[in-house]
Amino acid sequence: MAALPYPESPVGDVPDLFQNENDALDKARAIYAAVNADAVEYRQSLGELIAHFERLMRETRRLIGRSDRAEREMQMLAQQLAHRATHDALTGVFNRSAVIERTIKALRANSAVMIVLDIDEFKRVNDEFGHPTGDTVILGIVDCLRRIVGERGMIGRVGGEEFTVLLPGHALADALQQAEKMREAIGNHVFAPPVNRRITASFGVSANPAGTDFDTAYGLADAALYRAKRGGRNRVEFAGQ
Numbered sequence: 001m002a003a004l005p006y007p008e009s010p011v012g013d014v015p016d017l018f019q020n021e022n023d024a025l026d027k028a029r030a031i032y033a034a035v036n037a038d039a040v041e042y043r044q045s046l047g048e049l050i051a052h053f054e055r056l057m058r059e060t061r062r063l064i065g066r067s068d069r070a071e072r073e074m075q076m077l078a079q080q081l082a083h084r085a086t087h088d089a090l091t092g093v094f095n096r097s098a099v100i101e102r103t104i105k106a107l108r109a110n111s112a113v114m115i116v117l118d119i120d121e122f123k124r125v126n127d128e129f130g131h132p133t134g135d136t137v138i139l140g141i142v143d144c145l146r147r148i149v150g151e152r153g154m155i156g157r158v159g160g161e162e163f164t165v166l167l168p169g170h171a172l173a174d175a176l177q178q179a180e181k182m183r184e185a186i187g188n189h190v191f192a193p194p195v196n197r198r199i200t201a202s203f204g205v206s207a208n209p210a211g212t213d214f215d216t217a218y219g220l221a222d223a224a225l226y227r228a229k230r231g232g233r234n235r236v237e238f239a240g241q
Contacts, residue, residue: 021056024048088157090135091142099156099164103214106154106168111209113175115165116221117182120200120233122161129194137191137199144185148178164218172207172238179203179236187234200234207238 028045031037086098094102106112119125119141126134138161145155145165153167165182167175186201204225208217224239231237 021052024052091139091157093142093145093163094154094156096156096158099154099158099166100214102154102156103164103166103217106166107208107210107212107214107217109210110169111207112212112217113167113170113172114206114208114217114221115167115175115179115182115203116158116205116218116225117163117165117179117201117203118159118225118229119161120202120229125195125199133194137195140189140191141186141199141201144189145182148181148185153178164221172205175207176205176236176238179205183234183236202228202233203236204228205236205238 024045028049031041031045034041086094088095103112103114119137122134122137125137138157141163142155142157145163149155149165149167152170153165156164156166158164165178167178170178183201183203187198189199191199202225204221204223204227206217206220206224208220220239224237227239228235228237
């Protein structure tokens with residue numbers, strides 16, 4: 001029994017994107033091999049090759065440009081995704097997971113002061129004015145913190161109205177002074193309408209030697225914050241180890 005022929009490969013049905021260029025190249029080869037080809041045929045063949053080469057160069061530049069743009073877009077997208085993974089969507093400061101990770105890293109190599117602050121009676125703001133206004137207040141609080149902290153520390157949002165400030169290598173006295181400046185800046189900040197009253201925040205501070213774990217540093221500062229709330233709010237309390 002005769003063997004059945006192999007089916008034709010589907011690749012044969014795919015159009016050749018360079019058919020015109022290949023035809024021009026085959027024609028040029030034939031003219032080059034012909035011993036009796038005249039100068040007109042040579043010139044015509046060369047002109048066709050030049051035209052096709054120029055088209056290929058234009059397409060190559062276009063494709064390289066598209067590839068470069070796509071690479072830049074991918075890099076920007078990767079940076080955006082990395083930023084979103086570590087930063088709070090509303091405020092742009094570090095989110096809770098990033099605060100934990102960076103605090104652990106900082107305390108491995110150095111001492112650090114942990115400041116935990118909470119906006120006083122923030123629920124009243126949301127109840128009276130609505131959550132969009134509450135978001136505006138949160139943004140105003142972060143602006144106050146940024147003005148005081150600058151590049152010396154790390155600001156994070158660990159809850160709806162709760163924030164942390166980590167000051168690596170800072171002396172306690174300096175950190176307490178910074179916390180007081182933050183408290184005063186928030187208390188003196190004028191928030192946009194419809195907020196028609198003063199906004200304050202309470203602070204808890206812990207001083208932590210190198211090697212302290214996050215839970216200890218945060219727990220001590222949080223306990224001090226609780227005392228500040230019970231003591232009348234709008235104040236700074238310290239918890240030592």
